[in-house]
Amino acid sequence: MLISELETPALILDRSRLDRNIARMREKLSRHGVALRPHVKTAKSIEVVRRALAGQPGGITVSTLKEAEQFFVHGITDILYAVGVAPGKLDHVAALRSKGADVTVLLDSVDAAHAVANRGRALGVEFPALIEIDSDGHRSGIRPGAAALIEIGRILENASGARLRGVMTHAGGSYSCASIDAIHAIAEQERAAVVDCAAALRDAGLPCPVVSVGSTPTATFGESFTGVTEVRAGVYMLFDLVMAGLGVCAVEDIAVSVLATVIGHQPDKGWIITDAGWMALSRDRGTARQTLDQGYGLVCDAEGRPADDLIVRDTSQEHGIIADRQGRVLHAPRYPVGTQLRILPNHACATAAQHAAYHVVNGNAAIEAVWPRFGGW
Amino acid sequence: MLISELETPALILDRSRLDRNIARMREKLSRHGVALRPHVKTAKSIEVVRRALAGQPGGITVSTLKEAEQFFVHGITDILYAVGVAPGKLDHVAALRSKGADVTVLLDSVDAAHAVANRGRALGVEFPALIEIDSDGHRSGIRPGAAALIEIGRILENASGARLRGVMTHAGGSYSCASIDAIHAIAEQERAAVVDCAAALRDAGLPCPVVSVGSTPTATFGESFTGVTEVRAGVYMLFDLVMAGLGVCAVEDIAVSVLATVIGHQPDKGWIITDAGWMALSRDRGTARQTLDQGYGLVCDAEGRPADDLIVRDTSQEHGIIADRQGRVLHAPRYPVGTQLRILPNHACATAAQHAAYHVVNGNAAIEAVWPRFGGW
Numbered sequence: 001m002l003i004s005e006l007e008t009p010a011l012i013l014d015r016s017r018l019d020r021n022i023a024r025m026r027e028k029l030s031r032h033g034v035a036l037r038p039h040v041k042t043a044k045s046i047e048v049v050r051r052a053l054a055g056q057p058g059g060i061t062v063s064t065l066k067e068a069e070q071f072f073v074h075g076i077t078d079i080l081y082a083v084g085v086a087p088g089k090l091d092h093v094a095a096l097r098s099k100g101a102d103v104t105v106l107l108d109s110v111d112a113a114h115a116v117a118n119r120g121r122a123l124g125v126e127f128p129a130l131i132e133i134d135s136d137g138h139r140s141g142i143r144p145g146a147a148a149l150i151e152i153g154r155i156l157e158n159a160s161g162a163r164l165r166g167v168m169t170h171a172g173g174s175y176s177c178a179s180i181d182a183i184h185a186i187a188e189q190e191r192a193a194v195v196d197c198a199a200a201l202r203d204a205g206l207p208c209p210v211v212s213v214g215s216t217p218t219a220t221f222g223e224s225f226t227g228v229t230e231v232r233a234g235v236y237m238l239f240d241l242v243m244a245g246l247g248v249c250a251v252e253d254i255a256v257s258v259l260a261t262v263i264g265h266q267p268d269k270g271w272i273i274t275d276a277g278w279m280a281l282s283r284d285r286g287t288a289r290q291t292l293d294q295g296y297g298l299v300c301d302a303e304g305r306p307a308d309d310l311i312v313r314d315t316s317q318e319h320g321i322i323a324d325r326q327g328r329v330l331h332a333p334r335y336p337v338g339t340q341l342r343i344l345p346n347h348a349c350a351t352a353a354q355h356a357a358y359h360v361v362n363g364n365a366a367i368e369a370v371w372p373r374f375g376g377w
Numbered sequence: 378m379l380i381s382e383l384e385t386p387a388l389i390l391d392r393s394r395l396d397r398n399i400a401r402m403r404e405k406l407s408r409h410g411v412a413l414r415p416h417v418k419t420a421k422s423i424e425v426v427r428r429a430l431a432g433q434p435g436g437i438t439v440s441t442l443k444e445a446e447q448f449f450v451h452g453i454t455d456i457l458y459a460v461g462v463a464p465g466k467l468d469h470v471a472a473l474r475s476k477g478a479d480v481t482v483l484l485d486s487v488d489a490a491h492a493v494a495n496r497g498r499a500l501g502v503e504f505p506a507l508i509e510i511d512s513d514g515h516r517s518g519i520r521p522g523a524a525a526l527i528e529i530g531r532i533l534e535n536a537s538g539a540r541l542r543g544v545m546t547h548a549g550g551s552y553s554c555a556s557i558d559a560i561h562a563i564a565e566q567e568r569a570a571v572v573d574c575a576a577a578l579r580d581a582g583l584p585c586p587v588v589s590v591g592s593t594p595t596a597t598f599g600e601s602f603t604g605v606t607e608v609r610a611g612v613y614m615l616f617d618l619v620m621a622g623l624g625v626c627a628v629e630d631i632a633v634s635v636l637a638t639v640i641g642h643q644p645d646k647g648w649i650i651t652d653a654g655w656m657a658l659s660r661d662r663g664t665a666r667q668t669l670d671q672g673y674g675l676v677c678d679a680e681g682r683p684a685d686d687l688i689v690r691d692t693s694q695e696h697g698i699i700a701d702r703q704g705r706v707l708h709a710p711r712y713p714v715g716t717q718l719r720i721l722p723n724h725a726c727a728t729a730a731q732h733a734a735y736h737v738v739n740g741n742a743a744i745e746a747v748w749p750r751f752g753g754w
Contacts, residue, residue, distance in 0.1 A: 007442075007465065007466060007469065007754065008463060008465070008754075009754060010754070041694055041695070063694055063695040064695060065384075083640070083652060083695045083696065084640035084641045084650065084652075085640065086385060086638035086639075086640050086652050086714075086715065087638075087714065087715040088384065088385070088638060088715065089384060092384060107641075108641050109641055109642065109714060111713060111714045112640070112641065112714050115714060115715065132641075134643075139650070139693060139696055139698065140640075140641050140643070140650050140696065172693060261463035261464075261465060262463075263460070263461035263462065263463050263489070263517075264461045264484075264485050264486055264489065264509075264517050265486065266511075266517070273461065273516070273517050275460060275461075275463050278661075278727065279730060280754075282660055283659055283660035283661045283662070283727055284655075284660045285660070285662075316516060316549060317418055317440055317726055317727075318418070318440040318441060318460045319460065319516055319517065321516065336488060337463075337464065337486060337488045337489050337492060338463065338464040338465065338492065349694055350655065350660055350694075353656060353731075354730075354752075355753070356752070356753045375731075375733070375752075376732070376733050377384065377385075377386060377387070377657075
């Protein structure tokens, strides 16, 4: 089957770019002697994640128990559930563990530690848990130096229903860095935060076998991983315009795009209307706060080469409005009704989530495979 | 099953609000003696659409051929595909028509009219088509008065592969009106645009049996439907914060919400962290350009009553950060870890699209049904 035969919108994955992105991250972390624990929340595809895991010593990171279920079915057992666990999900975690999935949970408060330990005791199981550390103030976790760290560590270690497995942090603040130097700095801050917390736990006589960091920008530009046992990253497999805007990848590294078809024009305005709206592209406007605002995505021809200087300037549910970035009025006949275009996404996690499968290409117009994706919880 | 037993995030649908919203629109249009052709792109659920269709003379409106397929399977045959048709989808339309689905296509250019007529002739079928009219400059369609109208009409009517069925417009500009008066005005502009175009076609000796308008705001506030044969609307079934901000509904009319669980806090910042991020809420920030910015959604307690003055101020994939609208630091213990909250969405179409089912409640904590939804193309 050829790209030209696909009904649009459809998600396209360039396998050679995927493989190159995966190899680059693997080589980088392998040079530093630190394990990679790929985050599967971007790809949500066993075929993609198998490629990311090849030769990796670590397991996987998940953001939902659905991801844990789906990858466990395919034989992956070492699973870090890297979102603070809701007490109501502990029975689900226990059920997964009883089937053989070594799911580790995450928490960042005394209350949550008690909830986990109590539920484990009630179920007669032991939940391994990491304590989440807030290394950059962007979201969850306890601040390094907070007294709660040791208190939580003791609750987990002394209760029969839980087991302290270590510390983790996610430098999500790296997504809004203004320069590569700033990413270097936030990577070191991320590393220092968990390494210091691990030392504090050990000084208090508590175990801390896992010291986990990660985000694609800090994994890419981190200069030291001393004291760290594993690095988590996910979007590096596919990449996107936000990562390109940060300087973490080139536009030519972006492995996913949305295939669209031209369905009309507003010639006076220079608009090209396609059938890829926000349902296909997602509502993500992540580049809006970067130097180069890419609208709802950067427009390429059907072969994946950026076309003129076109972006998706606006969307409705099943319509995309493409226009010149500067607002210049283009000659519509260049992209007549029926023309296929490919849109590079702002945010691969959000755009891929709108689709049920990847149509895999490898540098030409042939679809060599269709890799299913899953969604939901 | 009770709401408290649901694993979060989960989509909740309040049946009494749904029924009230549906009845109100039906009564309004019935008073005006005009047919309602519900748009199914918001609900994407046969159970919801059956309720919307009860007692309606019209068929349905769809935004994708997947919607056409899914509702045709349930016996609905009168289907308007209200997005300009890509030539590559015509064989799919023909296949649906050959099975008995009376699918009408939409187009707005001479090129598309030729493509439809030529493909119809090649396949030995006749595609019924509406001409899209641009009544407010917001997206697709030809402007009233443009010479292309009659040219397109003649191509469709004189070719053996197509049949002119009428005109339609969508006053999507109504979504950014600043007042009810402005909605009244855009509704009249919407009506006048298609009625004038229908008259022009008839004056040229062409048939125009269908004169179709629609958007939830203009359907709600339109004062005259003279000359119009049908009104399309979809979000009125569920409603959302954008519609409430426009004055089209009250917050108490919003029938969908996302159930979330508190998983942590940042007490110093007054943040409550939940497990409903943008994957559950969507990235839609439709209220950002309204007077009252609701962030990523308005926070209610588990019973669906707005809680304090909390909004979802930020999201990541599986995290929501809830905070006071004014930035005041609240006492975290009011919403301890494990508390369930319900988030009213900015945009029902986008938020519901992130979920595989509605959990239906009716004024209390019991889930009385689970209604599946579908996605994709």
